[in-house]
Amino acid sequence: MPDDTASQPLATPRCQDTLAERLVGILHRAIRELKVTSEEDWKQLEDDTDPLCPVTLVCVSDTGPLEPRHLPCGDILFHAGNLSTYGSFEEIQATLTWINQQPHEHKVVIGGNHDLLLDSFFVDENPGRGLDEPGRRRVNLNWGSIHYLAHDCIDLALPKRNRSVRIFGSPWTPEYGYSAFQYASGSKWGAEVWNTSVSDKTDVMLVHGPPMGHLDDGGKGCRGLLGELWRVKPKVLVCGHIRAGRGRELLIYDRAQELYDGVVLGKNHIWMSAVRLAFLFFWLVAKSLLGRGPSPVITGQTKRTRIVNASILGPRSDFGPRNGPRNAMTVII
Numbered sequence: 001m002p003d004d005t006a007s008q009p010l011a012t013p014r015c016q017d018t019l020a021e022r023l024v025g026i027l028h029r030a031i032r033e034l035k036v037t038s039e040e041d042w043k044q045l046e047d048d049t050d051p052l053c054p055v056t057l058v059c060v061s062d063t064g065p066l067e068p069r070h071l072p073c074g075d076i077l078f079h080a081g082n083l084s085t086y087g088s089f090e091e092i093q094a095t096l097t098w099i100n101q102q103p104h105e106h107k108v109v110i111g112g113n114h115d116l117l118l119d120s121f122f123v124d125e126n127p128g129r130g131l132d133e134p135g136r137r138r139v140n141l142n143w144g145s146i147h148y149l150a151h152d153c154i155d156l157a158l159p160k161r162n163r164s165v166r167i168f169g170s171p172w173t174p175e176y177g178y179s180a181f182q183y184a185s186g187s188k189w190g191a192e193v194w195n196t197s198v199s200d201k202t203d204v205m206l207v208h209g210p211p212m213g214h215l216d217d218g219g220k221g222c223r224g225l226l227g228e229l230w231r232v233k234p235k236v237l238v239c240g241h242i243r244a245g246r247g248r249e250l251l252i253y254d255r256a257q258e259l260y261d262g263v264v265l266g267k268n269h270i271w272m273s274a275v276r277l278a279f280l281f282f283w284l285v286a287k288s289l290l291g292r293g294p295s296p297v298i299t300g301q302t303k304r305t306r307i308v309n310a311s312i313l314g315p316r317s318d319f320g321p322r323n324g325p326r327n328a329m330t331v332i333i
Contacts (some may be wrong), residue, residue: 020270027277028260053161058332059310061240077104080240081112089136098142111171121178151215173209194224209241213264215309217244243311253303
């Protein structure tokens with residue numbers, strides 16, 4: 001089966017504390033495996049490219065001061081935040097300089113929770129951090145040709161491909177410790193930050209952290225972001241932040257996924273969702289035994305989002321000479 005995984009269960013097993021949560025995860029995975037039975041099925045689902053004018057996206061995140069071991073060629077280079085380790089002017093400028101040296105036609109960058117200098121609110125609230133020194137302020141950074149997004153949108157023209165790509169970028173993540181671009185989950189801002197923030201026509205969402213339940217190492221992602229992802233349904237979501245969640249996932253917007261993510265979002269009753277998933281599972285099994293073929297729910301027309309957690313650095317426990325920066329990741333649309 002390809003590297004992309006189809007909407008993995010609710011969270012890692014250690015976060016599925018109740019029998020109902022474990023059952024929802026097991027049934028969801030079983031349904032996905034029933035519906036997608038061959039490499040051809042996967043290829044059809046993943047093939048969301050323009051056959052005449054494909055655009056290659058190259059994705060990195062959480063590089064800190066390091067560079068990925070291999071940076072492929074492509075049309076647009078994305079950096080999903082954490083350009084630095086300590087948020088200093090020197091670190092961020094070094095990463096911006098490196099990005100500007102790359103040959104990609106467009107470079108799009110957002111900040112991350114480590115990039116303290118980029119968060120004006122954090123700088124103002126922490127005058128003793130040395131982030132507001134003359135000549136070393138945010139306004140002194142040389143961005144070159146980089147497009148910097150801070151919870152806003154941009155349309156990029158690609159004349160060579162005769163296409164344009166709409167990108168929404170945001171550095172905001174749920175509060176974890178004390179760092180930049182974070183919101184308390186129960187705060188008013190936390191409730192509103194993802195409420196219809198993204199244009200309906202968005203092709204790519206570039207966000208620092210993952211949506212809850214998807215490439216987030218056991219439910220460490222953002223619930224509000226997941227809700228907005230379901231509303232917009234972009235072709236691609238690029239993220240990082242949760243380094244242990246590095247990988248790819250194919251999010252398919254069908255009934256099974258709706259029940260599963262409804263549990264993640266707290267909208268659905270867990271046991272009721274488990275019962276409905278069980279019914280759907282046995283219906284698919286019966287249909288297969290009767291020779292009716294795969295479910296028409298998953299077809300080339302089914303909406304889906306390719307989620308990429310492009311963290312270059314591994315978890316803190318992985319630091320060391322044997323666990324240096326990893327390769328960038330690519331997506332073709």
